Amino acid sequence: xxxxxxxxxxxxxxxxxxxxxxxxxxxxxxxxxxxxxxxxxxxxxxxxxxxxxxxxxxxxxxxxxxxxxxxxxxxxxxxxxxxxxxxxxxxxxxxxxxxxxxxxxxxxxxxxxxxxxxxxxxxxxxxxxxxxxxxxxxxxxxxxxxxxxxxxxxxxxxxxxxxxxxxxxxxxxxxxxxxxxxxxxxxxxxxxxxxxxxxxxxxxxxxxxxxxxxxxxxxxxxxxxxxxxxxxxxxxxxxxxxxxxxxxxxxxxxxxxxxxxxxxxxxxxxxxxxxxxxxxxxxxxxxxxxxxxxxxxxxxxxxxxxxxxxxxxxxxxxxxxxxxxxxxxxxxxxxxxxxxxxxxx
Amino acid sequence: xxxxxxxxxxxxxxxxxxxxxxxxxxxxxxxxxxxxxxxxxxxxxxxxxxxxxxxxxxxxxxxxxxxxxxxxxxxxxxxxxxxxxxxxxxxxxxxxxxxxxxxxxxxxxxxxxxxxxxxxxxxxxxxxxxxx
Numbered sequence: 403x404x405x406x407x408x409x410x411x412x413x414x415x416x417x418x419x420x421x422x423x424x425x426x427x428x429x430x431x432x433x434x435x436x437x438x439x440x441x442x443x444x445x446x447x448x449x450x451x452x453x454x455x456x457x458x459x460x461x462x463x464x465x466x467x468x469x470x471x472x473x474x475x476x477x478x479x480x481x482x483x484x485x486x487x488x489x490x491x492x493x494x495x496x497x498x499x500x501x502x503x504x505x506x507x508x509x510x511x512x513x514x515x516x517x518x519x520x521x522x523x524x525x526x527x528x529x530x531x532x533x534x535x536x537x538x539x540x541x542x543x544x545x546x547x548x549x550x551x552x553x554x555x556x557x558x559x560x561x562x563x564x565x566x567x568x569x570x571x572x573x574x575x576x577x578x579x580x581x582x583x584x585x586x587x588x589x590x591x592x593x594x595x596x597x598x599x600x601x602x603x604x605x606x607x608x609x610x611x612x613x614x615x616x617x618x619x620x621x622x623x624x625x626x627x628x629x630x631x632x633x634x635x636x637x638x639x640x641x642x643x644x645x646x647x648x649x650x651x652x653x654x655x656x657x658x659x660x661x662x663x664x665x666x667x668x669x670x671x672x673x674x675x676x677x678x679x680x681x682x683x684x685x686x687x688x689x690x691x692x693x694x695x696x697x698x699x700x701x702x703x704x705x706x707x708x709x710x711x712x713x714x715x716x717x718x719x720x721x722x723x724x725x726x727x728x729x730x731x732x733x734x735x736x737x738x739x740x741x742x743x744x745x746x747x
Numbered sequence: 748x749x750x751x752x753x754x755x756x757x758x759x760x761x762x763x764x765x766x767x768x769x770x771x772x773x774x775x776x777x778x779x780x781x782x783x784x785x786x787x788x789x790x791x792x793x794x795x796x797x798x799x800x801x802x803x804x805x806x807x808x809x810x811x812x813x814x815x816x817x818x819x820x821x822x823x824x825x826x827x828x829x830x831x832x833x834x835x836x837x838x839x840x841x842x843x844x845x846x847x848x849x850x851x852x853x854x855x856x857x858x859x860x861x862x863x864x865x866x867x868x869x870x871x872x873x874x875x876x877x878x879x
Contacts, residue, residue, distance in 0.1 A: 420749075458752065526760045527770075528793055528869050534841060538828050541820030542841065546830075549818070549853040591821045591848065631799070635830055635839030636791075639818060 405492045405622040406613035407744070408502075409438030410711040414604025415699025417574045418512040423457065427508050427605045428469040434504070434607035442471035445609075446500035451480045451487035451507035453703050455522050458513060470506045470607075483507075483668070484606060485706030485730030485740040489625040491610050492742075503610045509702035511601035516702060524734060525632065539634060539734035541590025544673045546639040548592050555592050558672035559583035562597040562697065565672070569694025575600040583672075597672045602699030606707040608714075616747060620714045623725075623743035624656025630737050637735075642674075645681035645729070645739040652741050660743060662688045663723035664716045666709035668730050670700050677736065678729060692716065706730020706740060717746040765796045768807060773871045777861040779811040781836045792836035810835040812859035813878060821848040831857055831875050843874030850877060 411433025413419075413426045435441065448470050452462040459465065463472075463479035470477075480487040484507025491503040520536035521529075548554040559580040570577035578596055586596040610622065626648040630637050637643070653659055665688050667678040675690065684690070691697075693712060696705055706729065713726035725745045732738040762770055765782060772778045782794030786802035790810060798804040811833030819829040827848045832839035844851065845860060857875040865871035 458754065526758075527762045527766055529841060531869050532828070532841065532843060533825060534828060538820055538822055538825075538841075541822065542818045542828065542830050545820050546818035546853065588821065588823065593820075633838065634841060635817070635832065636799075639830070 403496065403498070404613045404615045404617070404747070405495045406611050406617060407608055407620045407622060407710075407714050408440070408611040409434040409436070409609040410714050411435070411437065411607040412604065412708060412711055415574055415602035415701050416604060417600075417602060417699075419510065419603035423508055423510055424466055424469045426510070426603060427466045427506060427607070430508075430605040430607040431470055431504065431506060434609050438609040438611070440502065440609060444502055445471055445475070445504045446502050447476040447478075447494055448472040448504045448506065449478045449480065449487045449491040449494070450505075451482065451484040451703050451707065453481050455519055456509060456513065456516070456702055466506070466508065470504060476500075482738055483706040483730035483732040483740055484704050484708070485710055485728060485742060486627055486738075488608060488610070488622070488707055488710055489627060489740060489742060492622050492625060495610050495612050501612045504607065505610060505707065506605065506607045507704040507707040508605035509704045510603045511700070511702055512603050516601055520734070536734050537590045537593070540671050541593050542634060543639050543735040544592050544671065547673055547676065554673070555584070556580070557676075558597050561675050562672040565691055565694045565697035566596070567694070568692060569698035573600070573694055573698030574602045575697070575699075593671055593673075599670045599696040599700035602701050604699065604701035604704055604708070606704045606711050608707065608711060618747055620717045621745050621747050623660070623745050624652035624654070625740075625742045626651030626655065627738070627740035630739075632734070632737060634735055639735070642677040642681045642736045642739060644736065645678065645731075645741065648739045648741045649682050652743055656743050660725040660745065661685070662725055662727050664688065664692065664713060664726035665690045666695060666712045666726065666728050667691065668696060668705045668709055670696055670705075674736065682727065710742060710744070713744045717744060763796070765794050769794050770867055770869070770871070773861070774865040774867050778809055779833055779859060779872070780807045781810040781833070782806065783808050790836045791838050792833050793840055808835065814857055814859070814875065816851065816853060816855040816857050816875070818853055819844055819848070819851045827851065829857065829875055833859070842869070842872060845874045845876040
C-alpha cells in the first residue's frame with residue numbers, strides 16, 4: 403500500500419497576521435480538504451504539530467481541535483516540526499490503522515519574541531542562565547564552518563540573495579543582493595540579519611490517503627527522522643550528521659535512491675544549505691528551493707510541512723518532475739532532523 | 748484586536764546530584780569537574796551520569812581550567828559566547844567569552860575565569876578568556 407498526498411492547503415506566510423491561530427489554521431485546512439474533495443466526515447484521524455511555548459499557552463493543540471475537525475476523533479499532537487507530524491500520519495496510514503489522515507501545523511511568530519522564547523527550550527541549569535538562544539547556537543555552528551572556509555560568508559550571502567530574489571513575489575521580505583546581505587548588521591556573527599529567513603505567521607495542512615502504488619498523484623515515499631544530543635559540545639558541529647542518519651533511514655524505507663528533481667530544505671540560515679547538501683550528498687542537478695524556501699517566510703513549526711507542500715506543488719506542476727525531498731528541523735542548531743521523499747505516480 | 752499578556756512563573760530546577768557536585772566544586776573551590784565513564788573512558792563536561800555508551804559515568808575528575816576554543820559567536824549588545832573544550836574533557840560546553848571578539852579564533856587556547864563572588868550556578872564561572 404502507498405500513501406498519497408490527496409490535498410495541500412496553506413495560509414501565509416504572512417507578516418503579523420491579525421487573525422487568530424484557529425482562523426489561520428482553518429483557512430489551510432479548508433483548502434487542503436477542498437483539494438482532496440473531502441469533508442471532515444471523511445477524515446479518520448488528525449495529527450497536529452504545535453509548540454506550547456511559541457503559542458503562549460499549554461496544550462496548544464486544544465486551541466485548534468475544532469478547526470482541524472478533531473472533535474470525537476483520534477488526534478495526536480507532535481511538539482516538533484510539522485514534517486514529523488506528516489511522517490507520523492503516514493505511519494498511521496501505512497499501518498492500516500486509518501485510510502485518511504489530516505496533518506496540520508501552525509506557527510505565529512508575531513505572537514512573541516521568537517528567538518528569546520527559544521532560550522526556554524535550552525537546558526535550564528547550564529544554558530538558560532547564560533541567556534543563550536537558538537540564534538546564538540546557529541552563530542556558533544556557522545562560525546565553526548566559516549573558521550576554515552574563507553569563502554563561506556560570501557557564498558552564504560549569495561545563497562541568501564538568490565533565495566530572497568526567488569521569494570520576493572510571494573514572500574514577506576523584498577529581494578536583496580549579496581552585497582545587501584554582507585552590509586546588513588550581524589545578529590550572531592558570522593550570521594547577518596539578511597542571511598536569516600524572515601519570521602512569519604502561517605499554517606500548512608495536508609491530507610494523506612491510502613492509495614494503490616500506481617494511483618495517479620503525488621505519493622509519500624521513504625521517511626526518516628533523527629535526534630542529536632542536545633548539547634552543542636557533544637556533536638560534530640560542522641555537519642548535520644542527524645540529517646545523514648534520517649536520510650539513510652528514508653532511503654532504506656524507500657528501497658531505492660531516487661533521482662531528485664527538487665529539494666525543499668528547511669534552511670532558516672543560508673549556511674544550513676551547505677549542511678543540507680552535504681548530508682544528502684545532493685546531486686548538482688537537483689533544484690534547491692526554487693521558490694526561495696523559508697526565505698519567503700519562516701513559520702516556526704509549520705516550516706517542514708510547508709516544504710512538503712512546496713514539493714507536492716512542484717511535482718504536480720507542468721515541469722514533469724518525478725521526485726523531490728522535503729526537510730524539516732527543530733531544536734538548537736539542527737538537533738532534530740526529518741526528511742521525506744515524494745514521488746509523482 | 749491584540750490583547751497583551753505575559754508569563755512569568757517561578758520554578759525550582761533540581762540540578763541533580765551530579766550537576767550539583769559540579770556546581771559545588773565551582774562555587775566552593777573554583778574547580779571544573781567532568782564525569783568519566785568507566786566503560787568507554789569518555790569524560791563529559793559539564794558532568795552527567797548518563798554516558799552515550801549506555802553506562803553510568805560515575806567518576807568525577809578535575810578538568811580545565813585551561814581549554815580550547817572550538818567555536819564562538821558575538822551577539823550585538825549581548826557579548827560573545829564560546830564553545831570551549833576544557834583540557835581533560837572529551838566534550839565542549841557553551842559559556843561566555845570575556846575578550847574582544849576581534850581577537851578570537853577557533854582552536855585558540857582559553858582559560859576559565861571564576862566569578863569573584865560565587866553563589867551557586869553556572870554564572871559562578873564568569874567565562875573564558877584568551878590564555879596569555
